[in-house]
Amino acid sequence: MGTVTGFMEYSRKENPFRRVKERLSDYEDLHAAQPEGERICQASRCMNCGVPFCQSGFGCPLHNLIPEWNDLLCRGQEREALERLLETAPFPEFTGRVCPALCEKACNLAEEGSVTNRDNELYLIEKGFRKGWITSRIPPVRTGKRVAVAGSGPSGLAAADLLNRLGHHVTVFERADRPGGLMMYGIPNMKLPKDTVERRIALMEQEGIEFRMNTEADPSVTDAFDAAVLCGGARKPRPLNVPHDDAEGVRFAVDFLSETTRTLLAEGSCSLAEGKHVIVVGGGDTGNDCVGTVLRQGCVSVTELEMMPCPPAERTPGNPWPEWPRILRTDYGQAEAAEVQGNDPRIYETTVKRILTGADNRITGAETVHLRRTPEGKMEPVEGTEQTLPCELLLIAAGFVGCDEGTSEHYALQADRRGRIMPEDGSHYLGENLFSAGDMRTGQSLVVRALADGRAAAQEIHRFLTNQR
Ligand SMILES: Cc1cc2nc3c(=O)[nH]c(=O)nc-3n(C[C@H](O)[C@H](O)[C@H](O)COP(=O)(O)OP(=O)(O)OC[C@H]3O[C@@H](n4cnc5c(N)ncnc54)[C@H](O)[C@@H]3O)c2cc1C
Ligand code: SF4
Structure with missing residues (x-):
């Protein structure tokens, strides 16, 4: 490893997010640029572990050679580090942006602040593209198959x-x-x-x-x-299966997100949620993407309903390192909603009981109900806890x-x-x-x-x- 004491000298530094107000005004990358030397410094935090959990079964599914390219990166051998990365990672520009980084949760330094493998990976590939190191590699021999x-x-x-x-x-x-x-x-x-x-x-x-x-x-x-x-x-999306779920304004999340992208690519802006109270059913990653998207489109409010209880703030005894931590996380969309609306948009142990419609079969609201877990582990509605929320756009992000x-x-x-x-x-x-x-x-x-x-x-x-x- 490049620096034996790197992890003690430097603390973990991820690529910073742009300020909420600024990023809500566009659909550009959530993150701001980093000073050039930061990733080299961050790579020096990698301990080149004898048993590198980051690339084990708990960590990177591609089994990326993480300690090797962190070592090369921290020595300033960026091109060699990139080549090492490309041995196993076909498209680091995708994983460097959207991967939840299982490797970082499995890193031996996870308790103190794991190595920023995902940001390091993104740095290497984008530098490779900028420098012209990424060129087409045409196979020398064709098999004819x-x-x-x-x-x-x-x-x-x-x-x-x-x-x-x-x-x-x-x-x-x-x-x-x-x-x-x-x-x-x-x-x-x-x-x-x-x-x-x-x-x-x-x-x-x-x-x-x-x-x-x-x-x-x-x-x-x-x-x-x-x-x-x-x-x-x-x-294939999991349906809501409640009365009037075929109303105008009730949409599956991926259909809505796809239409947003299509519109943005064609017209440069999109206002599908503008002026609307939005409910997102589902508190997972897709639900979070819907929250971030409707905020950019100028919704009046956004509420996210999650049927399961709020996860714990810290790992529980049945969920030890290096497993993926099943803890409460606040993703970018939820953080944006909290800043704009003054509250976390998520309501736990709650679902939609029925959809309310106007004369033209357009959604006007949703009746929600609180859920509680039965001794058998099922979530069942609690009578008398019904509430009505205004809603002109309801997005179903309840899984696939x-x-x-x-x-x-x-x-x-x-x-x-x-x-x-x-x-x-x-x-x-x-x-x-x-x-x-x-x-x-x-x-x-x-x-x-x-x-x-x-x-x-x-x-x-x-x-x-x-x-x-
Ligand atoms: C909203 C959303 C956000 C997500 N965010 C993340 C994230 O941040 N990070 C992450 O790691 N994962 C994320 N995921 C999950 C991730 O996108 C998927 O796991 C991944 O895309 C699956 O890849 P795939 O190639 O198997 O299928 P897909 O990406 O679903 O691609 C399948 C393709 O096959 C095409 N197709 C289907 N049938 C045919 C046919 N008969 N002929 C021709 N074409 C066909 C479809 O049109 C589609 O383009 C997200 C998923 C969703 C829905
Ligand atoms: S587990 Fe963490 S510190 Fe150890 S080799 Fe992997 S990234 Fe480096």
């Missing part, structure tokens, strides 16, 4: 990238008009600017990958290929129940009871020349897990194509 990738989210892109590097001809089919999956239409611009996604796609095209947009993959499209991998995501039926029907595949196209043996191989990867195989997860799964599928496909399976 053709692979179809259905879906261009992180799993599809990671599979396409590795298969292409291994010399196969790759064509990505995407039903949407732009590539990127939920990184394009889902995760808001302030977390992941869309030009970052476009920059990577342009590079992949230069490297020989073909992208066909507005194209639904089905056997008539993919049968002509030597292998096909289904990376369609797990985007698996992949949509389209792709599974095309390929006559049966999803398991969690809505996943997961082969019984836990592999990616579905039979004949077909494979699955990403959220479609594992259920709704994280960008970094989708990347790791896409790469694992690519390795399996490579073995299949080279008769090593």
Whole structure:
């Protein structure tokens, strides 16, 4: 390691957020620029542990060689550090922005302030792009085998990238008009600017990958290929199932976030929530993205309902390090709402009982009810706790129940009871020349897990194509 006592000399410093007032006036990156030397200093905090939990099963799903590139970074060998990072991380510009950094929660320094691996990673890749170190890498030899990738989210892109590097001809089919999956239409611009996604796609095209947009993959499209991998995501939303949930103004979160991005890309501004009282059902990451988005659109108020109790402030005995800490977290949208409205927008142990509508079937409000946990662990409504909230826009961010039926029907595949196209043996191989990867195989997860799964599928496909399976 570069500096033996780095972690004692320097305290943890993340990339700072821009001020709430400033960032609410646009959809630009949430974070401000860092002084050039800060990341080198932060990398010196890494202890190059004998047992680096950051890259273990509890930590980075890509098993990034974190201590090695932190060491190189802290010695000022930035280009070498980036090359080490790129050994395992296909797109650090995505994970460096949106990853919850499982590695940092598993870091041996977690109690005192873990190493800022995510910000260090982002620094390295953006420096690489600025300096021209990132150039297209065209495989020297082609195998002559053709692979179809259905879906261009992180799993599809990671599979396409590795298969292409291994010399196969790759064509990505995407039903949407732009590539990127939920990184394009889902995760808001302030977390992941869309030009970052476009920059990577342009590079992949230069490297020989073909992208066909507005194209639904089905056997008539993919049968002509030597292998096909289904990376369609797990985007079927959990419905609310309350009276009048089909009213005008009741929308699924991803539909709303996608329309916001589409409008922003076309027109530069978006006012879908302007002048409205908004309720977001679901206190998770998607709910938080909705809160941040409606605030930028000028909503009158935003309330987030979460059916589960408020998590504890600190780890409980059943949740020790290096597991992911199941504790209360206040994400950027919730922090923004707290500053604008003077209160945390989240109301716990509460859900919507019914939706109130006007004569034109437009939502006018929502009746909420308090929930309590039964001895069997279920959440049940408490009679007499009903309240009415005004609401002209209600966003359902209550999770996902698996992949949509389209792709599974095309390929006559049966999803398991969690809505996943997961082969019984836990592999990616579905039979004949077909494979699955990403959220479609594992259920709704994280960008970094989708990347790791896409790469694992690519390795399996490579073995299949080279008769090593
Ligand atoms: C609002 C929101 C915010 C999130 N924020 C984060 C975050 O901050 N950090 C994080 O790590 N994770 C986040 N996630 C989760 C993360 O985005 C997903 O886990 C990840 O995108 C899954 O990647 P994927 O490639 O498996 O699927 P997706 O990203 O869902 O991509 C699937 C793609 O396949 C296409 N497709 C489907 N069927 C077909 C077909 N038959 N033919 C052609 N194309 C098809 C779809 O149009 C889509 O573009 C978020 C999720 C949501 C909903
Ligand atoms: S666990 Fe933390 S300190 Fe140890 S090698 Fe990993 S990042 Fe560095």
